[in-house]
Amino acid sequence: MRLYHNHLSSNGRRVLMVAEQLGLPLDIVNVDLGSDSDRARLREINANGKVPLLEDGDFLLSESCAIMQYLCDITPGQQLYPQDARVRADVNRWLFWGSQHFAETISILSFEHIWKAMIGMGEADPAMVARAEGELRQLGxxxxxxxxxxxxxxGDALSLADIGVVTPLMYLERAKLPLGEFANLMRWFDRLRQLDLWKNSGPA
Structure with a gap:
C-alpha cells in the first residue's frame, strides 16, 4: 500500500500511527505541498488535492478517518476499532468530534500563528485568534x-478515537494552543506522546 503524505500534516500522521500500531507497512510518497507540480499530480488522483491519500492496488481512498477505519477493517484481530456496535459508535463519535470541531478550531490557530507568515500573508489577525482561542477552550x-x-x-485501551483526536496537538506550542490549563487533557496527551507510534510518525 502507498500513502501520499506530507510530514506537516496532522491528518496524515493519524494514518501513520494506525499503520504502525497494526504493523502494516506503507510505502510513503512525500508530497511537497509548496510545489505546484506536486499539487497538480496529487489532484490527478485526488480531486480535493489534499493529503493523506491511500493507494491500495486500484483502490484510492482519501479522508484520514476513512483510511484509518479501512486499515483496521483489513487487519484481522485488531483492537483499535472494536467490532461491538455501541463501542464502535462511540469511537466514531470522537472521530467526528475531532474532525468537525477540535481539529477545525486548531487549524485556525495553526494558520494564524504558523502558516500565515510562511506564505507571505502577514501577521496573525487578533480577532480571529481571540475567537478561535475561546472556541478551543470550550472544546478543551x-x-x-x-x-x-x-x-x-x-474503553480502557488505545483506540482510533485517541489517535484521531490527538494528532492536531502536534502543534501545541507553535500554534499557541490555550490548553495547558486542562490537566486531564494534558496528561492524556503526554501519555500518547510517550508511545512509539507517536515518536515514529512525525515531529515531537
Whole structure:
C-alpha cells in the first residue's frame, strides 16, 4: 500500500500511527505541498488535492478517518476499532468530534500563528485568534471533563478515537494552543506522546 503524505500534516500522521500500531507497512510518497507540480499530480488522483491519500492496488481512498477505519477493517484481530456496535459508535463519535470541531478550531490557530507568515500573508489577525482561542477552550473543557476519570477516550485501551483526536496537538506550542490549563487533557496527551507510534510518525 502507498500513502501520499506530507510530514506537516496532522491528518496524515493519524494514518501513520494506525499503520504502525497494526504493523502494516506503507510505502510513503512525500508530497511537497509548496510545489505546484506536486499539487497538480496529487489532484490527478485526488480531486480535493489534499493529503493523506491511500493507494491500495486500484483502490484510492482519501479522508484520514476513512483510511484509518479501512486499515483496521483489513487487519484481522485488531483492537483499535472494536467490532461491538455501541463501542464502535462511540469511537466514531470522537472521530467526528475531532474532525468537525477540535481539529477545525486548531487549524485556525495553526494558520494564524504558523502558516500565515510562511506564505507571505502577514501577521496573525487578533480577532480571529481571540475567537478561535475561546472556541478551543470550550472544546478543551469537554475533552478534559471526559478524561477526568479515564486514561483513554473509549474503553480502557488505545483506540482510533485517541489517535484521531490527538494528532492536531502536534502543534501545541507553535500554534499557541490555550490548553495547558486542562490537566486531564494534558496528561492524556503526554501519555500518547510517550508511545512509539507517536515518536515514529512525525515531529515531537
Amino acid at each position: 473543557a469537554v475533552l478534559d471533563g471526559h478524561l477526568a476519570q479515564r486514561d483513554w477516550l473509549v
